Structure formats: structure tokens, C-alpha cells
Amino acid sequence: MKPARVEARDLGVQLGGRAVLRGVSCLLQPGWTAIVGPNGAGKSTLLRTLAGLLPPQQGDVEVDAQSVSRMPARDRARRIAWLAQSSAVTGDLTARETVALGRLAHLGLFAAPTRADEDAVDAAMRATECEAWAHRRLQALSGGERQRVLLARALATGAPVLLLDEPTTHLDPPHQVALARLMRHLAATHTLVSVLHDLTLALRADRVLVLRDGLLQADGAPGDAGLHAALEASFGHAIRIDASRGGRPVALPRLDD
Numbered sequence: 001m002k003p004a005r006v007e008a009r010d011l012g013v014q015l016g017g018r019a020v021l022r023g024v025s026c027l028l029q030p031g032w033t034a035i036v037g038p039n040g041a042g043k044s045t046l047l048r049t050l051a052g053l054l055p056p057q058q059g060d061v062e063v064d065a066q067s068v069s070r071m072p073a074r075d076r077a078r079r080i081a082w083l084a085q086s087s088a089v090t091g092d093l094t095a096r097e098t099v100a101l102g103r104l105a106h107l108g109l110f111a112a113p114t115r116a117d118e119d120a121v122d123a124a125m126r127a128t129e130c131e132a133w134a135h136r137r138l139q140a141l142s143g144g145e146r147q148r149v150l151l152a153r154a155l156a157t158g159a160p161v162l163l164l165d166e167p168t169t170h171l172d173p174p175h176q177v178a179l180a181r182l183m184r185h186l187a188a189t190h191t192l193v194s195v196l197h198d199l200t201l202a203l204r205a206d207r208v209l210v211l212r213d214g215l216l217q218a219d220g221a222p223g224d225a226g227l228h229a230a231l232e233a234s235f236g237h238a239i240r241i242d243a244s245r246g247g248r249p250v251a252l253p254r255l256d257d
């Protein structure tokens, strides 16, 4: 799979009469980019706009120099996979049937899944460790189990661009660690973008974008002093970035001072 390059230029999005994104530009290269920022900063809106699900009133998004807004839906689905922040679950599908939906854009009309489609579904379920519930109904799974199935559906698409909105939501600590490892692994072959609230996890990405009030405040590598300053400014006095531990920066909550 050839990793893709995603370019957002001067994005402006208004929702309910409010400017939610204001002139956001960024170039997302193969590797792992984390998007962080306070609640309501516009992170999910940016991800939906990058995915081509929300047409911006201003600016454009291109994947490998092709505008996502003009891309046929099937092409878009093969190139960009999106994991929503909270997915409403309806219907009676099993976990495996849900993951198999990720292959839809690869199937011809009325065509049965090929061996390659079945293998892609199995591999995605193994990657997020959800094979054990393959035949259970999605609706009957816990929040964390369901999140892993929905992540597997995104992986099963085989899309080079993965846009994950708060993928660690509902996951227990061991599965948060497993997901962090998976994201590092996927970053070698994908353009992976994840919205995260866990700043220490975000500082494991190759690059971190800080969004506040719809404006891009910083775009830097985890070691950049400018990025640390933007994080501390964006989250007020609630956090402190400590760059000294084991050579990797960590975000510490200020509980006692």
C-alpha cells in the first residue's frame, strides 16, 4: 500500500452560525499525527472535514493532490477510513459482519467477498484482538469491545489514510497500551491521524497538532519546546509537560499545586 499525503488548505467551517474551524492549514504525511486541544476546539470537525464528510465553506482538502470533495464516494472510502468518536449502533450485525462492512468499497455490485476480503477482515480483527466475539451481536458488546470492532472495521478497509477520533475511548489500560503499539506499527505504512485527549499518548506520535477555538496553535514534533508551550497555554494550568523522563516528554496533570 502506498502511503498518502493529505493537505488541508485554509479550512473554514461554520456550524450553527459559529466559526468552528478558522483558516486551518496542515500537511499530513505518512506517519502518526496526533490532534489535541480542549473540548470544543474543533478537533472532530477537522477530522470529519479531512475525511470529506463535512464540506468546508472555505478552503479544501486534497489526498494525493485530489480534492476529497470531488472524489467519488467509493474512491474516498478506499483511501480514507474514519473511526467516529461515538458510533451509534443499530441493526443486528455480528462483530465480524460489522468488520466486513469495511470491505464494501472493494466489492463489485452483488459480488461475493473474495478470499482476500476475508483475509483482510481476519487480519483486522486479530490486530485489535476482537476475534473472540466474531459471532456476537455488536449491540451486545461492551463499549470497549465495540470500539475494538469498529477500529477493526476501519483497518479492514485497507485505506492508506486512517482518521481515528478518540480511539482509546472505553479501552482498559492494557488495551490502551496495545492500541498505542498498534498505532506506532500502523504509522510505518499509513498516514494515521488520531484525535486524543491523553497528552502523554499524543506525545508518542511523530507529530502533534494543537487546536484551540478553531485555530491551529502549534504543529510540531513531541520534543519541540514551541509545542510544549502551546500545550501548556491551551490547557491552562491543568498540565505540565515534563521533557526529562526517559528522554520522552510526558504530560503531567497538576493535582496538588
Ligand SMILES: Nc1ncnc2c1ncn2[C@@H]1O[C@H](COP(=O)(O)OP(=O)(O)OP(=O)(O)O)[C@@H](O)[C@H]1O
Pocket (backbone or CB within 6 Å): 015, 016, 018, 020, 037, 038, 039, 040, 041, 042, 043, 044, 045, 046
Ligand atoms: N452540528 C453542529 N451544530 C452546531 N455546532 C456544532 C455542531 N457540531 C459541533 N458544533 C460545535 O463546534 C465546536 C467544535 O466541536 P467539535 O466536536 O469539533 O470539538 P472537539 O474539539 O472535537 O471537542 P471534544 O474534545 O469535546 O470532543 C463545539 O463548540 C461544538 O459545540
